[in-house]
Each structure stands twice: as structure tokens, then as C-alpha cells.
Amino acid sequence: MAYISMGEAHRRITEYLNRFSDAVFSQDGLSLKQLFAVSSDSPTLLSLADALNVFQDANRVIKQSDNYSQFGEIIVPLFRSLQNYRLGHLVDSYQAFEKCANAFIQDFRNWESAWALEALYVIAYEIRVLAERADRELASIGKTPEKLKGAGSFLMKVFGILAGKGQKRVGALYVTCQLFKIYFKLGTVHLCRSVIRSIETARIFDFEEFPVRDKVTYMYYTGRLEVFNENFSAADHKLSYALTHCNPHSEANIRMILKYLIPVKLSVGILPKNSLLEKYNLVEYSNVVQALKRGDLRLLRHALQEHEDGFLRSGVYLVLEKLELQVYQRLVKKIYIIQKQKDPSKAHQIKLEVIVKALKWLEMDMDVDEVECIMSILIYKNLVKGYFAHKSKVVVLSKQDPFPKLNGQNLEALSWSAGHAAYSYDYGLIHAS
Amino acid sequence: MNQGGSADTITTLDPNLLEVADSNQGSASSYYTPSGSEAVPWGMHRADNCSTENGILSSSSYHHNQLPEPPSRNIQDGLNVTSVSSTSSLGATNVPQEYNGFASYPNTNPYGYSNTGYAGYYNGYQHQSNQSYPPPVGAYQSTDIWKLYEWRLHSSTAAATSLQYQQHYKQWADYYSQTEVSCAPGTEKISVSTSNPGGPLPGVTTGYSASFSQPPAPFIPSWRPETSSSQLPSVQPGAVISGVHDGYWKHGAPVFQNHNASLQQPQFQKHMDSNPTYEGFQDQQKTACPQGSNIQYPAAHQVPQSYQSSLPTVPQTVTPLDSRRVSKLQIPTNPRIASNLAFGLPKTDKDSSTTSTAAKPAYISVSLPKPNDKVLSHDAADSILKPGVFPKSLRGYVERALTRCKDDTQMAACQDVMKEVITKATADGTLYTRDWDTEPLFPLPNVDVANKDGLPVSNSCFFIVEEQKKPNEEKFSGGKLEKDYSLNSLKFSLSEQRNTNKNSPRPVKRQRFAEGPDAADNGDASSDSDKEQSLTAYYSGAIALANSPEERKRRENRSKRFEKMVVAGLLKILIGMRLLSRGPVRKLRNAIYALHSAPDPATVRPEEVLEKALVMVQNSQKNYLYKCDQLKSIRQDLTVQHIRNELTVKVYETHARLAIEVGDLPEYNQCQSQLTTLYAEGIKGCHMEFSAYNLLCVILHSNNNRDLLSAMSRLSVATRKDEAVKHALAVRAAVTSGNYVLFFRLYKTAPNLNTLLMDLYVEKMRYTAVRSMSRSYRPTVPVSYIAQVLGFINVLPRSETGDEKDTDGLEECVEWLKAHGACLIADNTGEMQLDSKNSASSLYMPEPEDAVAHGDASLAVNDFFTRTSS
Structure with missing residues (x-):
């Protein structure tokens, strides 16, 4: 840290204070928001933090002028937070920032118009980021990380302030998204429910009114929740919405969305092109897709095993595992096609032992009973039309459409390509059948 | 002052009493009033502690103990004498300095207490008892003086005050050497400090924070001497303890220190919040200083706080006892022991039984008029004079009197007079009978005169207590003091043991307290005050009954009961600290019992017995309900003794298996969650087997994919290779895919x-x-x-x-x-x-x-x- 003279330090502090009070008095949310971005590492704030460390008595400067001192409750802790952040004391920095944020929302509540929403966004973001870092610091010294939880309850408070009538309500979704991020990180996803309920059922919110950015984030997180609940059509809808409205240039975000959308699409029988997987570096799915195309059970199991940790962590493991039935269906269909080529008249009767043999080629050691069970499940789940004759151990396929397409596949495929014009060139979809 | 002169031996007690009462009042005036009985013994106890510290090894711990005091003291001084703007920094920097200063301290002890060892102390103790009735007080006195002396040595930072203290020291030395001393000189000094109204608030807070670290330290040294003292009166438990001393020492120290550390912060914050009481507190502290008792103040202050917050856990019926116990959990300071001492002493001793009653009203009366000095203290007065504690009419009377005052000084003087009036009323029992509404107001005191006379606030407190003491003094001067005394000492040690018992580790509660002290004390203030009221009622009743024969009989009974509790409690704590490896219980079978209070040590089985008991249960042919009961009691005994080792794991595993066998899932879940933590602590057991069970439970019972995912992702690679875990994972796959053939194959294998x-x-x-x-x-x-x-x-x-x-x-x-x-x-x-x-x-x-x-x-x-x- 370069040496700063007292005069210079004083100058920087007063400059900051001037900017702060000017922004508030002119109701300039954009310039105000920069002043709160503690973790942004912006040069102005860094030099201010240095100045604060040199010039210890900043509080006196604040008290000197009425213009400043009326924001003392915000600025004093904010200065302390900046100072501590600069010194790497993240827990202290968080605590001071929380005080500052609390003081700010008091004022924010009293401001009639929503001019300071931008600044509030920054505060909501900062408090989460600082809490995450503070928790990391706490964990490293062996204490219980609890700051993120605290940030969560603070944001809940902010949500309460925004979730009313008036201009401020458009900010509610941003705060909701920050809350989602916290809850997903903490693993307390069940807490999302109350927020979602108030967003989706409350009449005061017209979802389309919210900024696109927030809508995409919101849809992404709620889509993920639906994946957890294996509610695939809802998940598909939400994640597709997120994908269509996501900024095409933010590839990282697209990748995050696709990471969940692809398993969902797979489970309704829509497979992505390999080029898409490669473009967004989602190659962990390519073997799964291959297995689905080929009816290769071994490949699927192998792919699942290979990426087990990653799939478990992102929460798609169980979804992918359920694709097994589709792989069986593909396998039976292949046998059917081959039989049809040989002798179309007997093609619809598939002997159980043929399937067992095919599985043996795949080094899947399954006996007749087990395969019989799987066939029974396939028929039961309507992946195969037909019946099973126990006495003769034969699967009798329906003559019409023996391998029906998955539920709602066509319809979703349509909405998929229509709403997704921007990506259709590389996300060309092929159907499993 | 006049009355002070007339008091004799007992006077020594007074400052302590006074000080403690004051401090309680000041800090927690809003809710704490009647629990004075607690506070009174406090000072005495402290005394005994100090002296033991002098006597024995405790030099290092003693520094700790002392360390925080000087700074806080200095700050106070700084407030009084000079206007120190940045008191907080002063406090902080002072700590280390003072600490060094104290390192040399034990050798410089001018009273010869230090090197004589405990036995010496004990003798001295006996000796003193001849002169003045309450022996601990005597000891206390000496330490007080001695501390004053120390101040003088170390308070070079506050030169002005140090002079003053030196003076004090001399006076107190005199005071000490001859037991019959009027407290006049001391009181004069009081006026000096009290007339300085409160300094800047921040200064005070630092004083507090510095003193927070104090309580645990004094506690530690206190154990050893006390237990050894218990050997002298041939009480059985005493013998048991002696062998265990060192271990206990080791165990005890870290535990409590840690605990206190966690407490520190929240309490501190609490003070910050309560500004009004604060001011009052500050005043109290000042009045207390000159008497030397201020040293204790920080500790005294602390305990009421913790006491307050811990109360919620206390069962209603035995308020005084239990609350003490619980608070000990939080801050196991010696003062607690003292409180028991005072409590236990009079109760166990027939002859001295009146002491307690006399002392208690004294305390109450002192605390009553305490709201002084400040306009602010009106609040305090209100809370003190809350309905139920004192008659409402009295409250009105006080308010009437105070509203006449034109300025602060007048009000202070006025309060003094009132204090006297109320004390007198309490003393002659008219407090509740007199019609305060019609009681004529006293003439407004002439402030100037009062000041000249050096008859300020706490002066009156002084003789209030003395006045209370008179009856006792008659009793004791009556004759067989010697005998009384030895009896006392016996009880004394006993009650200390009881303390230990009360202090017994209840980990859960302690933890809880550490987690949410704020919530705890906020929530239960009201119920506390209820208890206090009932306490007060009890005491006032006791005053009336004090001399009746039935009452004496009752006390005797009670004292016997106490003794029993003491013995039981002592054993329990020792077992709790894992010092007493073999308990008296050899039998294998034991029924589970609901723990509403500290477990009876007579029924707690030591580890090796539990081990046999476990085998017995395992081989038992009886039904599950019986086994479950037995295992629960084993678990309980283990928990009570803080045994967490492979035996614990074995017991929980056995129980979990039995529960699975009969399909008692709730019980199984309990065991599983315990096992999870035990395994996490690195204790060996059938980890794999139980991860498999856990996995199966998640799969089969919760329909929650997220739980399942997290349970699966938590499995390590090694765990995944285990047969049982593999099986469980295969079961999961079969269940999710609906593969019934696979499921029932796995079922069979x-x-x-x-x-x-x-x-x-x-x-x-x-x-x-x-x-x-x-x-x-x-x-x-x-x-x-x-x-x-x-x-x-x-x-x-x-x-x-x-x-x-x-x-x-x-x-x-x-x-x-x-x-x-x-x-x-x-x-x-x-x-x-x-x-x-x-x-x-x-x-x-x-x-x-x-x-x-x-x-x-x-x-x-x-x-x-x-x-x-x-």
C-alpha cells in the first residue's frame, strides 16, 4: 500500500461523502450503487479503503457536515466494512456491511419512489457475496459458518419491504434470486417454497413485469427445484424459458441451464446433438446420449459410474438413472427391427431368451426372471405396447405402434424449437425413436 | 455512622453484604431484586475463595483472576478523577500491564496468608472465627484489604486514585486487625467517590468487558482448597474427593474457561443495551469502591446476569437452590459457592440459624432504597419497588418523596433518608403493615450538611446492615462460639461440595446457553420476577418465624436434607467429571429414569459395570421392551458420565440393531443420529453396517430425492466398496427402477x-x-x-x-x-x-x-x- 498523506486521505474521504450525498439528493441510483459495491474491487473504493486506514477519524469528518451526518448510520459501518475488506477481515467486513445494509433499508423504506432499487440490488448482492466469503473465513478458523444464513434472513426482510404494491415490487424478484442462491448453497432448498409461493400466487406480481435478467434466474432455480422433484414437464417448461430468454452471449449461464435441461429433455426422449454438448462443454452427457441412441445398457451404466460424483452433486443422477428403461426400450426396438427384416410376420413376438442373449452380449448378466420383470415394467409404464405370455416366455408386441413415443414428446419438441430459434442451429434435436 | 460505631464483630460482614447487594441492584435492578439472598452470600464466598487462593498454589490462576480487575478499576478511577475520553483503549492497554504487575504478587502479600498453605489458612480461619462470627467474612476482609493493597501497587496509571486507595488500605488494615471497628472511616471515603456522578458511558462498558473474563478464573483455584478443606470435617464424601483432586483440577479448568469465553460476547452486548440500569450500576460500583469490595464487583455483576438467563431451565419448586446450580453451569465462579455457604451455613447450624434470616432482610432492605444519585434511577426504583415485592403504597411513598427533590444532590440525599426509613421499617417488621400512603414525608434533607458530614449515599447502607446484624451479634456473643464455629466449618465444606454438585456438568444446557443467552434472558425475565417475589415472600415470612421453635425444627430437617443432597451431589459431579471411576453401583440392571434433576450418583453405574450390563442385555432372553429400557438406562449412565468411546458406540449399535429387529424406527433413528456423530468423532464401530442402514432408511422411508442424493454423495469411495453399503445401493437401484425381482433377490441375500x-x-x-x-x-x-x-x-x-x-x-x-x-x-x-x-x-x-x-x-x-x- 502506497503511502497516502493525511491530506490526500481526507480528500478522498470527503470526495466519497460528496458523491454519496449528491447521489442521494439527486436520487441517482446508478451512481449510488457504485458506492456500495464493496467487493467489486473498484479502484475508487480501494483507494478510499486505503485512505480510511490512514485517516482514522473519518467519523469526525462525517459528523462535520449535516449533509453527511444524516447518512452516518449507513456510511460509518460502510467505511468500517470497506476498511476490513481491504485488510482481509471478511467476517468483520460482513458484520459492518450488514449494519450498513440495515440502515440503508430503513431509509429505502421511507423513500417514496423506487429510485434506489439499483443500489438495493448491489447491497443484496454484496451481502450475499460477503457472507459467503466470511463463511469461508470462519470455516478456515474452525468456526461455524453462519453468516450466509444471516444474509438469508436479511434478504427475507428486504423481500418483505419490496413485496408490496408500488414501484418497488419489481425489485422483489432480484432479491428472490439472491435468496435462491443462498438457499441452494446452504442446502436449505425447502425455504424457497414460501418465496416462490408469494411470487407465483400473489396478485401484485405480474411476472412479465420483472426484468428479464431476474426472470431467467428465477426460472433457472425453480426449474432446478422441479428436477429435484422429478416433475419433468414443469422443469422442462421453466428451464426452457430460462434458456430462450438468457443472454446468448453469456455461455456460462447457458451451460448452467443446459446442465439441467438436457437430463430433463432426455427423460422425455429428446436427445441433443453432440455439437451442442461440445460447445457448452457438457461432454459428460455424450455417453449417456450414445447409450440412449444405441440401447447400450452397459454404456449408460458406465457413463453414470464415471461421472457419479458430478451427477450426484448437481442432483441429476437419479434422473439419468431412470433413463435405463428407455435404453431397454431401445434395445427391444432394435431386436424388433432386426426380426422384422428377417421375418415380418413373426416380428411382433420376441422371445425372452433373445433379449437375455442380447444383454449378455452387452455383458449384462441378467437371468430370465429379471428380464421378464423388466419387460413387465416396460409394458406397465407404456414404453412398450403389448403383453407378456408367461407360459411361453414371449413378449407379444402390439401390431400398431409397439413403441409409443414418450408422453407429450411431440408437443414439447415443438415448443422447444419454436422458443429456441437462436440456438436451433446447434441444438438440433433428434428423437430417440 | 453512629450505628456503624455501635456495631461490633459483625460489622466486618457488612461491606460485603452491602457491596454485593448494591451491585446486584445496579446491574439487574429491573428484575433481580429479591434474589439478594443469593448475592449476600456471594461476597462472603468470594472471601473464602480469595483466601484459599492466597494459601495455595493458585498463583497463576490468581493472576487471571485479578487481571481483569485492575483495568476496570482504573477505568472507574479515570472516570471519577479525570475525564478520560478514550477509556476503552485505556482499558485494553491496561490489561497486559496489570497482568505483569500481578505476576509478582503472591509473594508480596503482606498478610502472610499466602505462604502458609491451606492448612494455614484453615487455622487462620478457625482463629478468626473466635473473634468474629462469620468466618468466611473474616477471611474475606483480609483479602479485601490485601487487594486494596495490590491496587495501590498497580494503579500507578491512576496516580490520583492510588493515593486514595493507599489511604484506604491503611484504614482497612486497621479495620481488619481489630474486629470491632466502626466503619466510619470507610464511609467517609464512600462519599468521595459517590459524589462523582457517572462518567462517559463507554468507559463503563470497557470496565465490564474487561471483567467478564474474570469469573472462571477465580472458580478454578477455588476447587482444590475447598475440597481439601472438606477432608477436615470427617464427612465421607470428603475422603472420596481427596484422591481425585488433581484430575479434577485438570478437567475443570479448561471446561469452564471455554465456557466463559463463549459467554463473554453476548453478555457484553446485553450491557450495552441496557443503558438505564447501567447508569445505576455505575453508581453502585462507585459507592462500593471505597470499601474495597469493588474488586468483586465485576464478578458480582456477571453472575446475576448469567443467573438470570439460566433461570428458564430451573424447575419452579426449588428456586433458590436450583437456580444457583444452573447458574453455576454457566459461570462456575466461587461466588456461587459462597452463596451456598451462606445459605447452607445457617441452615445446617441450629444455633446460628437466625443469621440467615437476619442477613436476608438486611439484604433486602439494603437493596430497596438503592435507587439513588440519579434522576435516571427512577426507573430502577420502579422496578425494585415493583408490586409484590414491596407494598404498592410504599412505592407511592418513595415516589412522593423523590418528586419533591429539586436537583440531583437533593434527590440523592433524599434517597438516603428514605433508605433509612425503609430499612428501619423492614427491621421492625412494619414494612408491610405500615400505611405508607399516610406516612408523613420526612423533611427534605439539607444537602450541604449531608455532604459535610460525609453522610452520603452508601453511608447509610452501611449502618443499615449493621442494624440488621445486631440481633445475631447478641446471639453469638452469647457463648459457645468456638463450637459453633467448628460446626460451621463442617457445614461450610459440605456446602461447598454441594456446590460442586450444583456445578455438575449438564452439557446440553450449557451448550444451549452458549448458543442463545440473549434469547434466554429476554424470554424469562417475567417468570424470574415471579420467583423473586415468592422468594421475598419466603424471606419475609422467615423473618417473622425466625424465632419460633417450629421454624427451628423445620430448619433442622431442611439442613439434614441438604446434607444428603450435598453428598449425593458431590458424588455425582465427580462421576460426571469422570474422576470417580467406580461408583457405588455394582448391579447390572438399572431402570431408566426421567432426569428432572441431577442424577443420583448412587444409581449411576461406572463404565465397567455398564460393559457387563451391556453383555447381560445382549444375552438376555427377555423381550424388547425390557431390553430397550435397560439399554436406555445404560445410555443415560454413559451420557451422565460423559463417556464417549467404543463402549458408547457399542451400546448404541446394540440398541439400534434391536430396534431394527423389532421395527422400532423412532428408537432406531435416535441411535442412528447418535452413532453418526460418534463415528464422526472417529470412534470405531461398525461404521459400514450403519451407513448401509442409514442409506436404506433414506431410500425406503423418505420419499425425498434430495435426501437420497445427499446421502449418496456423502458416501466415500471406501464406504461404497463395503458389502453392506453395496447391497444398500443395489436395493436403492432396484427400488427406483421398480425392479421387484432384483429387490427380492437382494432381500434374500x-x-x-x-x-x-x-x-x-x-x-x-x-x-x-x-x-x-x-x-x-x-x-x-x-x-x-x-x-x-x-x-x-x-x-x-x-x-x-x-x-x-x-x-x-x-x-x-x-x-x-x-x-x-x-x-x-x-x-x-x-x-x-x-x-x-x-x-x-x-x-x-x-x-x-x-x-x-x-x-x-x-x-x-x-x-x-x-x-x-x-
Whole structure:
């Protein structure tokens, strides 16, 4: 840290204070928001933090002028937070920032118009980021990380302030998204429910009114929740919405969305092109897709095993595992096609032992009973039309459409390509059948 | 002052009493008033502690103990003498300095207490007792002076005050050397400091924070001397302890220190919040200083706080005792012990029984008029004079009197007068009978005169107490002091032991306290005040009854009861600290008991007995309910003794297995969660087996994918390779894919008790399987096949030969299918077939006749009892 003279330090502090009070008095949310971005590492704030460390008595400067001192409750802790952040004391920095944020929302509540929403966004973001870092610091010294939880309850408070009538309500979704991020990180996803309920059922919110950015984030997180609940059509809808409205240039975000959308699409029988997987570096799915195309059970199991940790962590493991039935269906269909080529008249009767043999080629050691069970499940789940004759151990396929397409596949495929014009060139979809 | 002169031996006690009472009042005036009984003993106790510290090793701990005081002291001084703007920094920097200063301290002790060792102390103790009745007080006195002396040595930072203290020191030295001393000189000094109204608030807070670290330290040294003292009066527990001293020492120290550390912060904050009481507190502190008792103040202050917050955990009935115990959990300071001492002393001693009663009213009366000095203290006065504690009319009287005052000084003087009035009323028992509404107001005191006379605030406090003491003094001057005394000393040690008992580790509570002290004290202030009121009522009743023979008898009984509790409690704490490795209990069987209070040590079994008990349970032929009870009692004994080792794991594992065997899932879940933490601590056991159980439980019981995912992702690579875990994972795969064939194969090959957990899912699995079959098979499915695939055959362990097995299984399968609404037909060979087409629409899940709502038939109550009572 370069040496700063007292005069210079004083100058920087007063400059900051001037900017702060000017922004508030002119109701300039954009310039105000920069002043709160503690973790942004912006040069102005860094030099201010240095100045604060040199010039210890900043509080006196604040008290000197009425213009400043009326924001003392915000600025004093904010200065302390900046100072501590600069010194790497993240827990202290968080605590001071929380005080500052609390003081700010008091004022924010009293401001009639929503001019300071931008600044509030920054505060909501900062408090989460600082809490995450503070928790990391706490964990490293062996204490219980609890700051993120605290940030969560603070944001809940902010949500309460925004979730009313008036201009401020458009900010509610941003705060909701920050809350989602916290809850997903903490693993307390069940807490999302109350927020979602108030967003989706409350009449005061017209979802389309919210900024696109927030809508995409919101849809992404709620889509993920639906994946957890294996509610695939809802998940598909939400994640597709997120994908269509996501900024095409933010590839990282697209990748995050696709990471969940692809398993969902797979489970309704829509497979992505390999080029898409490669473009967004989602190659962990390519073997799964291959297995689905080929009816290769071994490949699927192998792919699942290979990426087990990653799939478990992102929460798609169980979804992918359920694709097994589709792989069986593909396998039976292949046998059917081959039989049809040989002798179309007997093609619809598939002997159980043929399937067992095919599985043996795949080094899947399954006996007749087990395969019989799987066939029974396939028929039961309507992946195969037909019946099973126990006495003769034969699967009798329906003559019409023996391998029906998955539920709602066509319809979703349509909405998929229509709403997704921007990506259709590389996300060309092929159907499993 | 005049009265001060007339008091004799007992006077020594007064400053202590006064100081403690004051401090309590100041800090917690809003709710704390009547628990003065607690505070009174406090000072005394402290005394005894200090002296023991001097006597024995405690030099290092003693520094700790002292360390925080000087700074706080200095700050106070700084407030009084100079206007220190940045008091906080002063406090902070002072700490280390003072600390160094103290390092040399024990050798410089001018009173010769230090090097004589404990025995010496004890003798001195005895000796003193001849002169003045309450022995601990004597000791206390000496330490006080001695501390004053120390101040003088170390308070070079505050030169102005140090002078003053030196003076004090001399006075007190005199005071000490001759027991019959009027407290006049001391009181003069009081006026000096009290007349300085409060300094800047921040300064005070630093004083507090510095003093927070104090309580644990004094506590530690206190143990050793005390326990050794207990050897002298040949009380049995004493003997037990002695062997264990060192260990205890080691154990005790870290535990409590840690604890205190965690407390520090919240309490500090609490002070910050309560500004009004604060001011009052500050004043109190000042009044207390000149008497030397200020040293104790920080500690005194602290305890009421913790006391307050800990109260919620205290059962209503035994308020005084229990509250003390609980608070000890939080801050096990010696003062607590003292409180017991004062409590225990009078009660155990027939002759001195009146002391307690006399002392208590004294305390109350002192605390009553305390709101002084400040306009602010009106609040305090209000809270003190809350309804129920003192008559409402009295409150009105005080208010009337105070509103006449024109300025602060006048008000202070006025309060002094009032204090006297009320004290007198309390003393002659008219406090509750007098009609305060019509009571004439005293003439407004002339402030100037009062000041000149050096008759300020706490001066009056002084003789108030003295006045109270008079009756006792008569009693004791009456004769066999010597004998009384020895008796006292016996009780004294006893009561200390009782303390230890009260202090016994209740980890849960302590933890809870550390987590949410704020919540705790906020929430229960009201109930506290209730208790206080009842306490006050009790004391006032006691005053009236003090001399009646029945009352004496009652006290005797009570004292006997106390003694019993003391012995029991002592054993318990020692066992709790894992010092007493062999308890008196040798029997293997023990029933679980509800722990509403500290467990009775007489029933706690030591580790090796528990080990045998476990074997006994394992080999027992009795039913589950009996075993469950036994295991629970073993678990309880383990918990009480803080045993967390492989035996603990074994016990929980045994219990968990038994619970699985009979399908007692709640019990199993308890054990599982304990085991999870135990394994996490690195204690060896059947980790794999139980991760498999855990996994199965998650799979089969919670329908929550996220739980399942997290449970799976938590498994390490090594764990995944374990047979049982592999099996559990395979079961999961079978369940999620609905593969019933695989499921029932795994069911048959399950290791350990996995089968039993899978049992809980069998019904569901069979049902979906039959549904799926009836949908996919045409035209029929042989029942024999179903029975084979769905595990009806080859599952029942009790069937003997192959044929019987099959027919049994078949019959069971037929029964099951019928119960679930399947259509069965016989084909031409007579074999039963499932008519799949008809069954598809007729299948249903039967009502809880053999399956209960949650799909877990094994939890059906009747079934449970029939199976377990075998």
C-alpha cells in the first residue's frame, strides 16, 4: 500500500461523502450503487479503503457536515466494512456491511419512489457475496459458518419491504434470486417454497413485469427445484424459458441451464446433438446420449459410474438413472427391427431368451426372471405396447405402434424449437425413436 | 455512622453484604431484586475463595483472576478523577500491564496468608472465627484489604486514585486487625467517590468487558482448597474427593474457561443495551469502591446476569437452590459457592440459624432504597419497588418523596433518608403493615450538611446492615462460639461440595446457553420476577418465624436434607467429571429414569459395570421392551458420565440393531443420529453396517430425492466398496427402477439386518409388482411364480423342509393376493393362477388391517406387542 498523506486521505474521504450525498439528493441510483459495491474491487473504493486506514477519524469528518451526518448510520459501518475488506477481515467486513445494509433499508423504506432499487440490488448482492466469503473465513478458523444464513434472513426482510404494491415490487424478484442462491448453497432448498409461493400466487406480481435478467434466474432455480422433484414437464417448461430468454452471449449461464435441461429433455426422449454438448462443454452427457441412441445398457451404466460424483452433486443422477428403461426400450426396438427384416410376420413376438442373449452380449448378466420383470415394467409404464405370455416366455408386441413415443414428446419438441430459434442451429434435436 | 460505631464483630460482614447487594441492584435492578439472598452470600464466598487462593498454589490462576480487575478499576478511577475520553483503549492497554504487575504478587502479600498453605489458612480461619462470627467474612476482609493493597501497587496509571486507595488500605488494615471497628472511616471515603456522578458511558462498558473474563478464573483455584478443606470435617464424601483432586483440577479448568469465553460476547452486548440500569450500576460500583469490595464487583455483576438467563431451565419448586446450580453451569465462579455457604451455613447450624434470616432482610432492605444519585434511577426504583415485592403504597411513598427533590444532590440525599426509613421499617417488621400512603414525608434533607458530614449515599447502607446484624451479634456473643464455629466449618465444606454438585456438568444446557443467552434472558425475565417475589415472600415470612421453635425444627430437617443432597451431589459431579471411576453401583440392571434433576450418583453405574450390563442385555432372553429400557438406562449412565468411546458406540449399535429387529424406527433413528456423530468423532464401530442402514432408511422411508442424493454423495469411495453399503445401493437401484425381482433377490441375500429394514418396504414393492404384472401379463400368471418372484417362498425362516416351505409360501402368497383384491383362478391342472386382466382393475391396497397408513406394518401397535412380548 502506497503511502497516502493525511491530506490526500481526507480528500478522498470527503470526495466519497460528496458523491454519496449528491447521489442521494439527486436520487441517482446508478451512481449510488457504485458506492456500495464493496467487493467489486473498484479502484475508487480501494483507494478510499486505503485512505480510511490512514485517516482514522473519518467519523469526525462525517459528523462535520449535516449533509453527511444524516447518512452516518449507513456510511460509518460502510467505511468500517470497506476498511476490513481491504485488510482481509471478511467476517468483520460482513458484520459492518450488514449494519450498513440495515440502515440503508430503513431509509429505502421511507423513500417514496423506487429510485434506489439499483443500489438495493448491489447491497443484496454484496451481502450475499460477503457472507459467503466470511463463511469461508470462519470455516478456515474452525468456526461455524453462519453468516450466509444471516444474509438469508436479511434478504427475507428486504423481500418483505419490496413485496408490496408500488414501484418497488419489481425489485422483489432480484432479491428472490439472491435468496435462491443462498438457499441452494446452504442446502436449505425447502425455504424457497414460501418465496416462490408469494411470487407465483400473489396478485401484485405480474411476472412479465420483472426484468428479464431476474426472470431467467428465477426460472433457472425453480426449474432446478422441479428436477429435484422429478416433475419433468414443469422443469422442462421453466428451464426452457430460462434458456430462450438468457443472454446468448453469456455461455456460462447457458451451460448452467443446459446442465439441467438436457437430463430433463432426455427423460422425455429428446436427445441433443453432440455439437451442442461440445460447445457448452457438457461432454459428460455424450455417453449417456450414445447409450440412449444405441440401447447400450452397459454404456449408460458406465457413463453414470464415471461421472457419479458430478451427477450426484448437481442432483441429476437419479434422473439419468431412470433413463435405463428407455435404453431397454431401445434395445427391444432394435431386436424388433432386426426380426422384422428377417421375418415380418413373426416380428411382433420376441422371445425372452433373445433379449437375455442380447444383454449378455452387452455383458449384462441378467437371468430370465429379471428380464421378464423388466419387460413387465416396460409394458406397465407404456414404453412398450403389448403383453407378456408367461407360459411361453414371449413378449407379444402390439401390431400398431409397439413403441409409443414418450408422453407429450411431440408437443414439447415443438415448443422447444419454436422458443429456441437462436440456438436451433446447434441444438438440433433428434428423437430417440 | 453512629450505628456503624455501635456495631461490633459483625460489622466486618457488612461491606460485603452491602457491596454485593448494591451491585446486584445496579446491574439487574429491573428484575433481580429479591434474589439478594443469593448475592449476600456471594461476597462472603468470594472471601473464602480469595483466601484459599492466597494459601495455595493458585498463583497463576490468581493472576487471571485479578487481571481483569485492575483495568476496570482504573477505568472507574479515570472516570471519577479525570475525564478520560478514550477509556476503552485505556482499558485494553491496561490489561497486559496489570497482568505483569500481578505476576509478582503472591509473594508480596503482606498478610502472610499466602505462604502458609491451606492448612494455614484453615487455622487462620478457625482463629478468626473466635473473634468474629462469620468466618468466611473474616477471611474475606483480609483479602479485601490485601487487594486494596495490590491496587495501590498497580494503579500507578491512576496516580490520583492510588493515593486514595493507599489511604484506604491503611484504614482497612486497621479495620481488619481489630474486629470491632466502626466503619466510619470507610464511609467517609464512600462519599468521595459517590459524589462523582457517572462518567462517559463507554468507559463503563470497557470496565465490564474487561471483567467478564474474570469469573472462571477465580472458580478454578477455588476447587482444590475447598475440597481439601472438606477432608477436615470427617464427612465421607470428603475422603472420596481427596484422591481425585488433581484430575479434577485438570478437567475443570479448561471446561469452564471455554465456557466463559463463549459467554463473554453476548453478555457484553446485553450491557450495552441496557443503558438505564447501567447508569445505576455505575453508581453502585462507585459507592462500593471505597470499601474495597469493588474488586468483586465485576464478578458480582456477571453472575446475576448469567443467573438470570439460566433461570428458564430451573424447575419452579426449588428456586433458590436450583437456580444457583444452573447458574453455576454457566459461570462456575466461587461466588456461587459462597452463596451456598451462606445459605447452607445457617441452615445446617441450629444455633446460628437466625443469621440467615437476619442477613436476608438486611439484604433486602439494603437493596430497596438503592435507587439513588440519579434522576435516571427512577426507573430502577420502579422496578425494585415493583408490586409484590414491596407494598404498592410504599412505592407511592418513595415516589412522593423523590418528586419533591429539586436537583440531583437533593434527590440523592433524599434517597438516603428514605433508605433509612425503609430499612428501619423492614427491621421492625412494619414494612408491610405500615400505611405508607399516610406516612408523613420526612423533611427534605439539607444537602450541604449531608455532604459535610460525609453522610452520603452508601453511608447509610452501611449502618443499615449493621442494624440488621445486631440481633445475631447478641446471639453469638452469647457463648459457645468456638463450637459453633467448628460446626460451621463442617457445614461450610459440605456446602461447598454441594456446590460442586450444583456445578455438575449438564452439557446440553450449557451448550444451549452458549448458543442463545440473549434469547434466554429476554424470554424469562417475567417468570424470574415471579420467583423473586415468592422468594421475598419466603424471606419475609422467615423473618417473622425466625424465632419460633417450629421454624427451628423445620430448619433442622431442611439442613439434614441438604446434607444428603450435598453428598449425593458431590458424588455425582465427580462421576460426571469422570474422576470417580467406580461408583457405588455394582448391579447390572438399572431402570431408566426421567432426569428432572441431577442424577443420583448412587444409581449411576461406572463404565465397567455398564460393559457387563451391556453383555447381560445382549444375552438376555427377555423381550424388547425390557431390553430397550435397560439399554436406555445404560445410555443415560454413559451420557451422565460423559463417556464417549467404543463402549458408547457399542451400546448404541446394540440398541439400534434391536430396534431394527423389532421395527422400532423412532428408537432406531435416535441411535442412528447418535452413532453418526460418534463415528464422526472417529470412534470405531461398525461404521459400514450403519451407513448401509442409514442409506436404506433414506431410500425406503423418505420419499425425498434430495435426501437420497445427499446421502449418496456423502458416501466415500471406501464406504461404497463395503458389502453392506453395496447391497444398500443395489436395493436403492432396484427400488427406483421398480425392479421387484432384483429387490427380492437382494432381500434374500441381505447382509446384517438389511433384510429387516427392507421388510418395511416389502409390502409396497409387492403391490406395485402385482399391479405391473396384472397389466403386462396375459392371460394369467401362475401364483407359484409370483410367490417365488415376490419372495413369499424361501423367505420365511421358520419353515423346515423344502416342501412345506413352498406350500407355506404359496398359501401366504394366495392369502396376500386375495387380501389385495386379486382375481385368482385355477387352471385345468389345478394350479392357482392370477387372472391378470380382471385383477388389473380390482387390485387395491388393503386398509390397515395388516398394513398401517404409512405402509409400515411392523409399527402396528398390536403386532408390535405380540412380537416383542415373546
